[in-house]
Amino acid sequence: MVQPKRNILITGGAGFIGSHVVRLFVNKYPEYHIYNLDKLTYAGNLENLKDIEDKPNYTFIKEDICNYEAILEIFQKYNINGVIHLAAESHVDRSIKDPFTFAQTNVMGTLSLLQAAKVCWDGKYEGKRFYHISTDEVYGSLEFDGTFFTEETKYDPHSPYSASKASSDHFVRAYHDTYGLPTIVTNCSNNYGPYQFPEKLIPLFINNILEGKPLPVYGKGENVRDWLYVEDHARAIDLIFHEGKIADTYNIGGFNEWKNIDLIKVIIKTVDRLLGKPEGTSDHLITYVTDRAGHDLRYAIDSNKLKNELGWEPSLQFEEGIEKTVRWYLDNQKWIKNITSGGYESYYNTIYKYLFK
Numbered sequence: 001m002v003q004p005k006r007n008i009l010i011t012g013g014a015g016f017i018g019s020h021v022v023r024l025f026v027n028k029y030p031e032y033h034i035y036n037l038d039k040l041t042y043a044g045n046l047e048n049l050k051d052i053e054d055k056p057n058y059t060f061i062k063e064d065i066c067n068y069e070a071i072l073e074i075f076q077k078y079n080i081n082g083v084i085h086l087a088a089e090s091h092v093d094r095s096i097k098d099p100f101t102f103a104q105t106n107v108m109g110t111l112s113l114l115q116a117a118k119v120c121w122d123g124k125y126e127g128k129r130f131y132h133i134s135t136d137e138v139y140g141s142l143e144f145d146g147t148f149f150t151e152e153t154k155y156d157p158h159s160p161y162s163a164s165k166a167s168s169d170h171f172v173r174a175y176h177d178t179y180g181l182p183t184i185v186t187n188c189s190n191n192y193g194p195y196q197f198p199e200k201l202i203p204l205f206i207n208n209i210l211e212g213k214p215l216p217v218y219g220k221g222e223n224v225r226d227w228l229y230v231e232d233h234a235r236a237i238d239l240i241f242h243e244g245k246i247a248d249t250y251n252i253g254g255f256n257e258w259k260n261i262d263l264i265k266v267i268i269k270t271v272d273r274l275l276g277k278p279e280g281t282s283d284h285l286i287t288y289v290t291d292r293a294g295h296d297l298r299y300a301i302d303s304n305k306l307k308n309e310l311g312w313e314p315s316l317q318f319e320e321g322i323e324k325t326v327r328w329y330l331d332n333q334k335w336i337k338n339i340t341s342g343g344y345e346s347y348y349n350t351i352y353k354y355l356f357k
Contacts, residue, residue, distance in 0.1 A: 006032040009080045012087030014038035015072035016196045019048035020234040037061045043197040050315035056222025075120040079148040083130045095161035132172040137162035141296035148302035151249045157295040193230035194328040209271045219291035224298040228254035229321040232314045253301025
């Protein structure tokens with residue numbers, strides 16, 4: 001039987017992870033049509049997709065996922081039969097300052113997409129799929145006891161950001177249980193790599209080292225995160241979208257735990273080496289600041305279900321990924337300057353006032 005053409009809506013496709021997913025799908029599946037829907041907030045940047053913007057199977061749509069009537073029209077107009085939902089407010093510090101925006105985008109925006117899919121697919125779910133990308137932060141915090149987040153871990157969000165994502169996850173599952181919508185949820189660890197907006201730790205610190213600015217470290221830098229190279233995450237999304245089980249959950253992690261302070265020292269060492277500076281040149285930029293409110297101690301994901309059922313595992317060790325990432329930012333200073341010279345600049349200054357108050 002000939003499969004119908006896939007018209008896939010990828011939300012947040014001008015953002016960091018989303019742009020990697022859009023690029024992968026556009027290049028790998030010329031028989032699909034990829035619709036990239038993005039509001040183009042401060043973190044959305046179409047320069048991330050310059051290399052594919054003229055591809056015949058790619059269309060960009062500027063829209064807000066919270067605008068339900070517009071989303072419904074997009075589903076109808078383009079016969080959307082697959083959704084990969086990445087659009088979200090994602091920065092924990094900003095969620096502490098502005099929780100309403102996070103609730104609106106992450107909860108109501110997700111609900112808008114779910115309802116549009118329900119209405120337009122109208123119970124005819126064969127060949128259709130609604131894939132929702134979430135975060136490991138919904139699980140709360142782990143102790144230094146060797147345990148990991150699994151797909152059965154109880155939700156225990158500690159920030160407005162993680163609470164908004166937890167709520168959106170519940171809505172996705174509720175739409176499957178109530179209406180039969182063919183949904184999948186994944187929870188991923190911290191991503192890093194090219195095209196990441198420089199509010200996030202790794203690109204922020206690379207940029208700050210280049211500019212001789214402080215490297216703000218919360219508390220003593222003892223908090224631990226699991227790091228996942230963004231292209232490995234995009235490969236996992238591709239695999240799960242096509243082969244994952246409906247109504248199931250998959251955790252995506254890098255098996256790559258690092259204390260923040262150790263991670264920062266690796267970044268400093270790598271940047272200084274690639275700039276031809278003696279080791280330790282930028283160590284003095286490390287600046288300890290008051291810990292973040294509700295700062296989770298440790299995140300660590302068990303990705304064995306994804307490995308055992310679908311055969312996925314990360315392709316890069318952290319040192320390899322950091323080397324590639326630092327080289328990309330050093331080679332793409334124009335991209336950094338363009339993104340930091342616009343709306344980000346005022347936000348960047350606000351964050352610094354918050355960190356060093």
